[in-house]
Structure formats: C-alpha cells, structure tokens
Amino acid sequence: MDPGFMAERAVDPGTRAVRWVVADTGTLELQVEATAFIASLRSRGLSPNTERAYAGRVALYLNHCTERRLDWRAPSFLSLSGFQRWLVTEPLPPRGRRRPDGPVLRSRNTANAVMTAVAGLLRFCVANGWADPNVAALLAQPKYLVHLPAGYDAGEHNQFRTVDAAAFRFRLTDPGYEDLTPDQIAHMVGLAPRARDRFLIALLACTGVRIGEALGLRRQDMHLLASSRALGCSTEGPHIHVHRRTDNPNRALAKTRKPRTIPVTADLVALYTAYRHERDAVAAAADGDMVFVNLLRPPLGRAMSYPNTKEMFDRLARTARHACRPHMLRHSAATTWLRDGVDRDVVQYLLGHVSPLSMERYRHVDDTETRAAVERLQALRENR
Incomplete structure (x- = not known):
C-alpha cells in the first residue's frame, strides 16, 4: 500500500463519544500533529461534523506533500500556490455506481475550504513549535476594507479597516442563494x-x-x-x-x-x-x-x-x-x-x-420586488 494518510472515525471506549483523527493508511498510527489540531477544534466546541471535514482536508494536504516529497511543515509560497491550483485541476476519483461523462473537478469554493483547513493546521503547528515559523507570514496578506460589513466598527481613525486576509483563496462571485416559493x-x-x-x-x-x-x-x-x-x-x-x-x-x-x-x-x-x-x-x-x-x-x-x-x-x-x-x-x-x-x-x-x-x-431582492419598485416610481411620476 502506498504511504499516505486518511481521516478516520474513532470512538472513545469509555464515553462512546465520536472523535475524528488523521491516521497512516498502512499502519493506522495517528499522525500526531494533525490529530492534535483536530482535537483543538473539539476543545473550541466545534462539532464532530466539522472535525470530520477538517480531518479529510488535512489528510488531502498531507498526501499531496507526501506524493511530491515536500515537507508539509515548511511549505514555500510556490508549493502552497501549486496545491491550491491542484485542488481545482485534479479530477476527483469516481464514486458510486454512476460514472460521469467527463472529469469531475472540485469547485473553487471547496478549494477555499481546504486551504482554510490547511492554514489552520500550519498556524497551529507554528504556535506549538512543530512547523517553520516563517510559514505563518505566507498565510495572510493585508487587505483594506473599502466596504465595511454591517455592524463592523472601523475605529475612530479607521485603524481597523486594514485586516489580515487569507493569502491562498480564490475570489468567488456571489452564487446567490436558492429558495423555494x-x-x-x-x-x-x-x-x-x-x-x-x-x-x-x-x-x-x-x-x-x-x-x-x-x-x-x-x-x-x-x-x-x-x-x-x-x-x-x-x-x-x-x-x-x-x-x-x-x-x-x-x-x-x-x-x-x-x-x-x-x-x-x-x-x-x-x-x-x-x-x-x-x-x-x-x-x-x-x-x-x-x-x-x-x-x-x-x-x-x-x-x-x-x-x-x-x-x-x-x-x-x-x-x-x-x-x-x-x-x-x-x-x-x-x-x-x-x-x-x-x-x-x-x-x-x-x-x-x-x-x-x-x-x-438570507435577504436578497427578487424580480417581484424590483418590478414593484419601478412601477411605484412610474405611478408617482404620473401623479405629479
């Protein structure tokens, strides 16, 4: 079996509580740093579903580095950028009985979620002395907030308008949110x-x-x-x-x-x-x-x-x-x-x-509301 890692479900024999870990695919030994990172999510009150998602994303990064003989603890800007691009260009393996007509690729939204988990792992390892301290500087870049989110306080002198933004993140257009009539x-x-x-x-x-x-x-x-x-x-x-x-x-x-x-x-x-x-x-x-x-x-x-x-x-x-x-x-x-x-x-x-x-x-404008607004304006003009 090729060397690699996988997300694995574990059950506490005493409490029967479900835990998620990252383990070696061959020996089933725990990958210590990744498993400690997943445990830190648990200590912050995040759900087992979040643990499972992060464990799978971290295992994906570790496998990518293993296959290319890269040191996952000290990635360069180019290697992280290459991993980000690989996420959206590498076809996913077929799943289930149905075979798609063409290759199935990860979406950019999914790639962003993976990069968020990887950045969390690397920051956690830097804080614990398990990864190259220089890595932390690669993971964020300054961003000036031109448009402030609702409720955000920029400070008396706009000192909080510049924030740290994820360096490895695809820019996405708003896909909109579907609802039902x-x-x-x-x-x-x-x-x-x-x-x-x-x-x-x-x-x-x-x-x-x-x-x-x-x-x-x-x-x-x-x-x-x-x-x-x-x-x-x-x-x-x-x-x-x-x-x-x-x-x-x-x-x-x-x-x-x-x-x-x-x-x-x-x-x-x-x-x-x-x-x-x-x-x-x-x-x-x-x-x-x-x-x-x-x-x-x-x-x-x-x-x-x-x-x-x-x-x-x-x-x-x-x-x-x-x-x-x-x-x-x-x-x-x-x-x-x-x-x-x-x-x-x-x-x-x-x-x-x-x-x-x-x-x-949750609040978005639909066609009925825009039509009503235009017709209301036309009625006001006609009345004048």
Missing part, C-alpha cells in the same frame, strides 16, 4: 409519499431549522399543545425546542450552541399528528425517542440518517423537476420572514445565528 413547497409536500416526509418538509419550511437540528429532535422536544404547562414548560402555544446534543444515534447535530424555542403553526401540528398515526402502525418504531425514524427499511425504528434524508430529497427533486434541498427550505423561511417585516433580531434568534453578519446571506 410557497407553491413549490406545497407541491413538494403533496408529492411526498409518506406522512413522515410531508411533516419533515413542512417542519423545515415553517421553522427554518437546519436539517441536523430536525433529525436530532426528540419526542420530548415537541410541545404541540395549546399549553405545555403540564410538561413544565411556560411557553404558550404549540412550539418545538431545539437543543445541541452530541449523543444522537444518527450523529445528527444542532450547530447552534444555545437552545431555542420556535413556535409552529396549526397546519404543522396536523401533519405531525398524521405522522404519529403512520409511525404507530410500525411496531418497532412506535416507542422510539427520536422524532424521525425509519418506517420501511431495516432496522425499523432507527433514527433517520443524513444519507437517507438526502436520498429522499433527491427523489423529490426528480419528481418535482426542480432543485430541492433541505437548506433551501431554511433559506425560504428566513427570506419570507424578512420580506414580511419580521424584526431582524427575531429572525436571527429563530435561525439560531450567533452573529448578525450571518443574516446577510
């Missing part, structure tokens, strides 16, 4: 063959929760009565509770660090009731604690996983003949709230964002 969402609900899937689609569209938060819901989080005081909850009206848990059997994770309460509509309560009837008919699924569980495929009653959910949305997309992804429903909820005049602080809470800067991605 109410008619498209209703069509998706109508196309879903099972009550469980109809409830999941409606839940994402109604509450704006992330798919990981939805798949991590427990039945005790569903407070769908007019009053939940009997359950020890003072929140009035039907609602759900979103918690950050790291012990979900399907590895679903709520990205938000703070629990939050999200009101739901009577229509969503009706869909959940229909799902409960469907679920109760499957003996193995009737008493499980997780909200979303397998109803047709074994093991019955097990919590739905990310791959199963993606497969379900892919089938819906083919039937509906338009893109249909869970995050599009989250984006649709946020955009609808903002267009309807809901206060940005309220929307930020509902979405579980810590920073108000994260809200910028």
